[in-house]
Amino acid sequence: MKRLLHIAFCLLLLTHTVSAATTNTLTWSHSENRVDADIRTWHLQTLLEEISAASGWDIMMEPGTSHTVSVKFSNFTIERALPRLLGKLSYALLPQTNGPPKFCVYTTSMGKATQLVRHTLKGKDDKSKAILNELVVTLDPSSSFTIEELAKMLGAKIVGRIDGRNTYLLRFDDEADANAAREKLSENPNVANVDNNYTIDPPPDSLAASDSSAPPFKLKATAIGDPNNLIVGLIDSHVQKLDPNMQQFLLPPIEVAGKPSADGELSHGTSMAQTLLQGLTAGSENADTSKVKILPVDVYGTRSSTTTFDVASGIVQAVNKGAMGINLSLGSSGNSHILHNVIQDSSAQGVVFFAAAGNTPVTTPTYPAAYPEVMAVTAGDRNKNLAPYANYGSFVEVIGPGGAMVSYGGQAHYVGGTSVATAYITGLALGAADISGKPLGAVQTVIRQNLGFLPPAR
Numbered sequence: 001m002k003r004l005l006h007i008a009f010c011l012l013l014l015t016h017t018v019s020a021a022t023t024n025t026l027t028w029s030h031s032e033n034r035v036d037a038d039i040r041t042w043h044l045q046t047l048l049e050e051i052s053a054a055s056g057w058d059i060m061m062e063p064g065t066s067h068t069v070s071v072k073f074s075n076f077t078i079e080r081a082l083p084r085l086l087g088k089l090s091y092a093l094l095p096q097t098n099g100p101p102k103f104c105v106y107t108t109s110m111g112k113a114t115q116l117v118r119h120t121l122k123g124k125d126d127k128s129k130a131i132l133n134e135l136v137v138t139l140d141p142s143s144s145f146t147i148e149e150l151a152k153m154l155g156a157k158i159v160g161r162i163d164g165r166n167t168y169l170l171r172f173d174d175e176a177d178a179n180a181a182r183e184k185l186s187e188n189p190n191v192a193n194v195d196n197n198y199t200i201d202p203p204p205d206s207l208a209a210s211d212s213s214a215p216p217f218k219l220k221a222t223a224i225g226d227p228n229n230l231i232v233g234l235i236d237s238h239v240q241k242l243d244p245n246m247q248q249f250l251l252p253p254i255e256v257a258g259k260p261s262a263d264g265e266l267s268h269g270t271s272m273a274q275t276l277l278q279g280l281t282a283g284s285e286n287a288d289t290s291k292v293k294i295l296p297v298d299v300y301g302t303r304s305s306t307t308t309f310d311v312a313s314g315i316v317q318a319v320n321k322g323a324m325g326i327n328l329s330l331g332s333s334g335n336s337h338i339l340h341n342v343i344q345d346s347s348a349q350g351v352v353f354f355a356a357a358g359n360t361p362v363t364t365p366t367y368p369a370a371y372p373e374v375m376a377v378t379a380g381d382r383n384k385n386l387a388p389y390a391n392y393g394s395f396v397e398v399i400g401p402g403g404a405m406v407s408y409g410g411q412a413h414y415v416g417g418t419s420v421a422t423a424y425i426t427g428l429a430l431g432a433a434d435i436s437g438k439p440l441g442a443v444q445t446v447i448r449q450n451l452g453f454l455p456p457a458r
Contacts (some may be wrong), residue, residue: 015126028078033102035073036080042069047085048105048117055103057093059359062106062237101391102314102360103136111388116362129198129334132175134159135182136195136309136338139166143190150190154181162313164320167338169197169309179181193341198308198334214274214407220289221248229293230434232325233318234276234424235311239296240408246277251293254321256314257301266408269296271415272329272423274406279424283431292430295323308336309427311368315339318344325440328355328374329419340371347373352440354426356418363393363455365392370395375444378453379403379421388417391457398426399453 014318027036028051039047044067052059064273071084084093092110094102104113135156139147147168151158155177160169172178187196222229231251238260241247250273260267273294284290297314299306315326326346343353353374358366369376376395378388379402387402406413425447433443 010354025051026054029104032409033077035076035078036443037074037081037085038072039069043067044069044089044105045117050199051103053086054119057101057103057203057363058111059103059105060360061104061115062118063115064250065105065107083369092214114361114388116360118365123348129200129332130196131199131307133172133178134185134197134309135170135172135178135185136197136336137168137170137171137191138193138195139168139184140190140192140336141166145190150185151190154184156412160309160313160344162309162338165316165342166192166307170399171344188365191377193337195337196334198332198336199319200311200330200334201275201305206279209222213412214405215278216446217243217245217277217281217452219245219249219277219284219287221293222289222291224251224293225231228292229291229322230325230430230440231293231295231318231321231323232276232327232430233295233297233315233321233323234273234298234327234423235318236272236327236329237292237298237300238298239273240267242270242273243407243413246274249280249294251295251321253298254295255298255301256299256310256317257303257306259301262304266413268299268329268419269298270408271404271406271413272327272367272419275404275415275420276327276427276430279403279427279429280429280431282424283428283433285431285437287431287435290431291434292427295321306330308332308367309336311341312336312342313348315342319349323333324351325426325430326351326353328353328368329370329422331356331358333364333366335365335367339368343371343373350439350441352429354422354429357393357396357419359389360391360418361389362390362391365393365395366391375425377418377422377425379416379418384453386453387418392453394455396453396455397448398425398451399451400428400451 016023022042024042025038039317047069048059067087069091089105091105104110106113156170156172157170159171182194185191231379292389295318297318299314355369355374357369357376357378368374375397377397377400379390380399384399401424402421403416404420406415429443429447433440
């Protein structure tokens with residue numbers, strides 16, 4: 001398991017130094033892949049809290065595991081430092097679809113690493129995913145200032161706009177300038193709201209499966225211009241070209257974050273599109289054709305992560321293009337006012353939302369899944385048994401299959417997680433709505449009745 005550590009190091013680009021006492025210091029640099037430690041005595045809990053704060057990893061430990069750290073070294077790579085810090089304990093670093101990598105520490109088996117380690121640095125929890133030099137600003141409709149005038153006064157650059165909502169993304173030189181601007185904006189009667197912009201972590205790679213294949217897909221699509229088409233916005237990364245039978249279900253994409261990278265490895269968006277179509281097949285029962293169309297909305301572009309601002313912008317653009325369903329196989333701990341506001345307004349128009357609950361076995365909320373207008377989907381097996389990695393919070397409504405086989409470049413791939421469950425449930429709902437003629441909201445009610453989630457006793 002220790003060899004798995006290298007797979008996610010390049011995703012985390014920050015340097016952090018923590019000190020619990022004058023003789024206990026841990027310096028952790030992802031940008032340089034360097035760790036320095038001067039620790040006289042730390043218990044395991046303290047060590048893991050500091051690693052969580054420094055790395056951004058979600059850390060799970062096996063209950064009852066104990067270890068005392070006493071070590072001194074400098075200029076170690078992260079892979080070399082971890083065995084020195086953890087001694088004889090076993091550990092594994094696992095990428096996650098809807099959040100930061102998960103780091104498991106255990107003595108008997110990885111599956112028993114079920115206790116979440118929370119770091120305790122003041123103010124870290126909400127700000128850990130906030131982009132500290134950016135602010136999302138919504139102007140009052142009667143504002144006497146334009147956003148250009150306001151940005152000039154604050155010394156900010158306008159780097160994003162959500163048309164029709166008076167909402168803008170401002171970028172400052174540093175955190176201090178952003179904080180000073182926030183204070184001024186909070187007192188400005190021309191400003192309706194000031195919000196953080198939160199990062200949403202990148203999805204993991206899929207796993208090639210040489211001895212399996214994706215299920216056949218036989219549904220036929222109606223014409224793209226059919227006024228009765230039922231459109232679902234897939235807010236995700238770039239959707240690559242699919243098999244011709246599936247490609248006919250795709251509408252021209254919306255690119256929120258610029259042109260995507262050239263096609264290479266299987267993208268998360270591509271795997272979610274195929275999974276959604278598998279759910280559509282199941283929901284369509286024995287139908288030969290479907291009026292459902294997928295509107296791909298790329299909110300990643302060439303970046304490894306996206307933001308709540310871009311997700312909100314993507315939803316607005318999808319709804320403006322006629323989407324009545326929105327699939328959000330993504331999420332973060334960042335509770336964004338503008339994202340929730342966009343979802344509320346869209347829901348009031350009859351748009352329905354499906355979002356992933358998250359791939360950590362905790363009850364803490366993942367957004368946007370935890371918003372009341374959204375159907376939150378967790379992952380399990382065919383018997384509705386909760387997957388060991390899946391969130392089981394009170395906000396979760398539905399459980400879906402947490403794994404799927406998809407195909408790309410002539411190769412079968414296995415994808416898993418609550419994002420997969422979400423895409424499948426979205427497709428299932430669309431298929432049922434298509435063949436029954438019922439509104440998506442009514443179909444959601446039926447899905448809750450049949451696939452409703454009850455938190456396990458823990």
